[in-house]
Amino acid sequence: MKIVRKLAAAAALLTAAGAWAAQPAPYPSKPVRFVVPFAPGGSQDVIARLFAQKLTESLGQQVVTDNRGGAAGLIAAELVARAPKDGYTMLLASAAQISIAPALHAKLAYNPAKDFAAVGQIVDQPMSLVVNPALPAKSVAELVAVAKGRSLNYGSTGNGSISHLTMEAFRHATGLNAVHVPYKGAAPAMIDLLAGQVQLIFTSTASAVPYTSTGKARMLAVASKKRVPSLPDVPTLMEAGVRDFVSTVWIGVLLPAGTPDAVVARLNADLMKAVAQPDLRERLGALGAEPAGSSPAEFAALIRDDIARWARVVKASGVRLD
Numbered sequence: 001m002k003i004v005r006k007l008a009a010a011a012a013l014l015t016a017a018g019a020w021a022a023q024p025a026p027y028p029s030k031p032v033r034f035v036v037p038f039a040p041g042g043s044q045d046v047i048a049r050l051f052a053q054k055l056t057e058s059l060g061q062q063v064v065t066d067n068r069g070g071a072a073g074l075i076a077a078e079l080v081a082r083a084p085k086d087g088y089t090m091l092l093a094s095a096a097q098i099s100i101a102p103a104l105h106a107k108l109a110y111n112p113a114k115d116f117a118a119v120g121q122i123v124d125q126p127m128s129l130v131v132n133p134a135l136p137a138k139s140v141a142e143l144v145a146v147a148k149g150r151s152l153n154y155g156s157t158g159n160g161s162i163s164h165l166t167m168e169a170f171r172h173a174t175g176l177n178a179v180h181v182p183y184k185g186a187a188p189a190m191i192d193l194l195a196g197q198v199q200l201i202f203t204s205t206a207s208a209v210p211y212t213s214t215g216k217a218r219m220l221a222v223a224s225k226k227r228v229p230s231l232p233d234v235p236t237l238m239e240a241g242v243r244d245f246v247s248t249v250w251i252g253v254l255l256p257a258g259t260p261d262a263v264v265a266r267l268n269a270d271l272m273k274a275v276a277q278p279d280l281r282e283r284l285g286a287l288g289a290e291p292a293g294s295s296p297a298e299f300a301a302l303i304r305d306d307i308a309r310w311a312r313v314v315k316a317s318g319v320r321l322d
Helices: 002-022 043-059 071-081 095-104 140-149 162-174 186-195 205-212 261-275 278-286 296-317
Strands: 032-036 063-067 089-094 116-131 153-156 179-182 200-204 218-222 248-256
Touching (some): 032 071, 043 116, 071 095, 089 095, 089 116, 095 296, 116 205, 116 261, 116 296, 140 218, 162 179, 162 296, 186 200, 261 296
Parallel strands (some): 032 089
Antiparallel strands (some): 089 248, 116 218
């Protein structure tokens, strides 16, 4: 009987040890990958690195940016959608991959509405209407008038991009006459705008400010509900007479669907802590980007509404990529 009792005690110890070993390590217990859908150097990459630094400090683990450019961000989005549901692979997401893509592509390798867990919005970047300074237009009304007397070319960051679709919505609202010239990103589009190859563009404030602040380009208006605090002299398009015209580039963080709620909550708390820090807000403001905060539920609702809104814009414009 003593032997039986000893064996039973040993088995109980082994069972307890096995159960203890099976317990997951506290999150996070290793570096976290922050997938960025664009090449290094752009405004979204800069934003990702700012937040990665703050998260590294608060999480106590290195948050490493991983640039996965290509296909307008769809490659990066698919990578994260298929990643393990453990909180160690995050996506720096924007409307391009999540809200606009479903309306432009008949088939996507991921479902934006079902394959991700919303963590929180961190930045809101209004689109801005920017022109070459040689163009004799210092207001939206003057731009529309100029376009009636000459042929204008407008650049975009690519076919089906938010830059392209915002200009198409603007043309529909104002009757502006301009020919579309697509580029592979904001940088080459802005270079040709400065050179006069195209005369106007809708681009994010973060992409425009480095040029408009030095007089190399002129910002006529921003497509936000209210003026951008860091650009107090630039009117909104609604102030300029374009009714109910709003187009912003939201940026937020997503995880694979099915990630534990506790992990989502931890990351949301740390992101909102970062958003509140004065030094980060100042650096975002210098980029023309507005800090934004939200709960996971609020961010999920924003995404649902944005998918429906861009579906209407794409349908009205007739743009289709496949």
